[in-house]
Amino acid sequence: AQSVAQPEDQVNVAEGNPLTVKCTYSVSGNPYLFWYVQYPNRGLQFLLKYITGDNLVKGSYGFEAEFNKSQTSFHLKKPSALVSDSALYFCAVRDSRGFQKLVFGTGTRLLVSP
């Protein structure tokens, strides 16, 4: 069975500083990994995905994530945080076989202070 762990309930960072939101996963077979962001009273917005290929994937709004197979991690990063990045971030995983459900982590709230 697939699972995702987001060990931090909240991450605080000052505007302009780099940010990292952590995610580790467990899946049988090859993982498909995703990051989504949720703003208040909104649905989930897709940020980026890892399917195969380069371990560093780039996504929307300047975010990127690094796939590390040996550490089973897929941390979300951004070189310079913006106040508008403050939101709830979800990591998700699914098995690579066919159309399947996403298994989500519990979410990490990112607070970027001015």
Added chain:
Amino acid sequence: GAGVSQSPSNKVTEKGKDVELRCDPISGHTALYWYRQSLGQGLEFLIYFQGNSAPDKSGLPSDRFSAERTGGSVSTLTIQRTQQEDSAVYLCASSLAEYEQYFGPGTRLTVT
């Protein structure tokens, strides 16, 4: 183009009543998913539809929950005899390929 839409955006119902939640996926997307987001349970998978295949109902929490997808497009999630623990945000998503899913804004269900 238009994204995934859901209606109603908010629904307040009395315990024991039935409710129907609607999802309009992105045109052409062959897969449609329902999830539930609640404070205690996080984001939970409920059911998904893929083309003409039998739906995967493995996430439905009880037989009070059912869903259908008509004509490979619109989907309706029905909750019968609602209970207070059904209160949550119900999210619908669709996908074209077997990769990223695109989510609608959700329906906030409150059972009083």
